[in-house]
Amino acid sequence: MLQGTASDVGKSIVTTALCRIFVQDGLRPAPYKSQNMALNSYVTMEGKEIGRAQGVQAEACGIVATTDMNPILIKPVKDMHSQIVIHGVPEMQMSAMDYRNQFLPKAKEIVLDALNRLRQEYDVVVMEGAGSPAEINLKDRDIVNMNLAGWADAPVILIADIDRGGVFASLVGTLELLEPHEVKRIKGFIINKFRGDVELLKPGLDWLEERTGIPVLGVLPYIQDMRIEAEDSVVLDELQYRRQVEREIDIVVIRYPRISNFTDFDALSWESDVVVRYVNSVQELGSPDVIILPGTKDTISDLQFLRDRGLDQAILDHVNNRGVQLVGVCGGYQMLGEWLNDPHAVEGNVMEAKGLGLLPITTTFLQKKRTVRVRGQLSSKHPLLMNQSEATMPLIEAYEIHMGVTERTDAGEELEYRPIFHLEEDRSRSDRNVSSLAHEEGLANGDGSVWGTYLHGLFDNDQLRRMWLDGIRLKKGLNPLAHTFKAQDRKYEEFDRVADIVRNHLDMKRVYEIINGNQSFFGSE
Known part of the structure; x- marks a missing residue:
């Protein structure tokens, strides 16, 4: 399971990249996010609605997306009210308080049934959390972060975004707000969106590992001009204020x-x-x-x-x-x-x-x-x-x-x-x-x-x-252009490009050991 110290730290992209890496390595992976809050939707072949990120991740896996990959989708309608989509079908509109008090207590069965079906069918299920697992006001009824990791007995990799600053504080602070049994579940850190010289960062990485006893699995670079579909409109902040090149x-x-x-x-x-x-x-x-x-x-x-x-x-x-x-x-x-x-x-x-x-x-x-x-x-x-x-x-x-x-x-x-x-x-x-x-x-x-x-x-x-x-x-x-590109081919080329970047900056051997409980995933290999 991939969790983050906050929203928009790159969980969805790292999930997509790992899914693609596992495909490249001959496995059959599937993505999973129990509860997703997003306005970007994806329609499955059965005409059901799920979060766009899970649909894109399924494409990176080379499989057909199903509602099991995102059994609960929350679509904000107005302040404090959302449409609740269960297995691809809008069921109700609820306030945040009603959702927490009335719906979440019965959601465990929905999300676990979906997860178990995926686990029976695929070699690896890459689970994605939401927001931060350290939201202490929400933890008691959590169905998407540490509670779910516990129900599934899944190891967790914690991702932090260094581009926004305070990366060491965000990682250590997250651990401080988790229960001891939750901290034990975290098997590694990924530091994402790094723009500098890793050698300058190394003293901080050494301190972090010594302070927490948890290894840093990799420092992923900030990937320029990434063309993997975004889940959240937060990405538009960057697009809106980026200096634009003049074109025809x-x-x-x-x-x-x-x-x-x-x-x-x-x-x-x-x-x-x-x-x-x-x-x-x-x-x-x-x-x-x-x-x-x-x-x-x-x-x-x-x-x-x-x-x-x-x-x-x-x-x-x-x-x-x-x-x-x-x-x-x-x-x-x-x-x-x-x-x-x-x-x-x-x-x-x-x-x-x-x-x-x-x-x-x-x-x-x-x-x-x-x-x-x-x-x-x-x-x-x-x-x-x-x-x-x-x-x-x-x-x-x-x-x-x-x-x-x-x-x-x-x-x-x-x-x-x-x-x-x-x-x-x-x-x-x-x-x-x-x-x-x-x-x-x-x-x-x-x-x-x-x-x-x-x-x-x-x-x-x-x-x-x-x-x-x-x-x-x-x-x-102006004269017409003689050629264009194939959007579908461009999409899969981008999956491979981002997967290669992540593979080159992530200790994949340790990732496979984490997946398989410190045993070699490929047996004698």
Whole structure:
């Protein structure tokens, strides 16, 4: 089990890297996080929702993700209230206090049943903790850190982030707040995100080992430009304030408070002619070519955030007067419409809100969530600005996660507004008639300058991504690019790159000994 001295110390990335290393070494690993709080979701092949980190880790393992890898997902809806997703299905909304007092006492069976199924199927289960195991106000009902390690009888490696400072204090302080039996479970330290000369750090490492009796298994370097999908919006702090290189296409993503699934735009940022900027104020907008309204866990509240900051009027000015393309994805798509209705208080206490009024749609939030993988292609009459020199219509694969149902309000007048995609649900279950599920999805205005879709992962489709970007280039008087990259290949190359870095800076022999109780994992080898 990998635990951390705090949130965002790199637990998810180290878990991903170790999963990949174990695959490279001929084992069958699986990731596991009993309880995850995240707004970035992943849809399994069965149409169930888990934390994005566990889905990505399953990909690093080369296996199909299941809800056993993240049996409990907590999705914050508003301050102190969250949606509770159990084995991929939203079951309830609860306050933090009710979750602690009513749900946690019965959660042990859920998380252990899932873990035991994974242990029966795989050689190694790499368990990831959450936050810090030393949150003394939460320890008595912990189901994700030391209590879980004890239930599973799992050895623990403790990770600390040296980049934020105070690494020795954070490690020693964590130990001081743990019970003696919990400290005994910690078999090694990993110091993460180091930028300096390890020789200068060595006296501190020697002191730490002498002070605690626990070995330092490795000092991992700060990995620049890492392209493994992030779990938490904390990573956007760095992206938002990083100095951006000027490139031909400038894409702005609005960062509202409850932004979700922002990994939708990772592949765009990997293109050589694109810069993707995350902004949350009018002053940061600049002069983009495209503005994207991303997904959100609370559409109405984040729409109000736009209005409170004057971003709504600034966005409308860019679209109407400066020729900027506006794209809405999921919650952002809902914002583009005329009205948002919440009769069941799914998102909060506001029952009705006026949208931006750019597309003739109305969204009603329902109590049942739609989570499904889909496949299809561009609609034959789509109006998007694209490089139409492509010989074939691009096939696409994507997924949907949303509570709202969106309907057109213009009686289907297709001359001015047209659907974008023709899709089928990507289901393998024999009881579903896939052909009957074909449907049109998304909507755009007549010139494609404003469009919206529920599809997540859309820009991971290589041909579609490049056709769309080249359409923007043509509008600017630039020639299309002759090539792009394969997002799927890039993802696995990054798994291997990060795994190699971790392997080169981590004592893997000791890691294997820890896994197998100080015995050689490979027997005589």
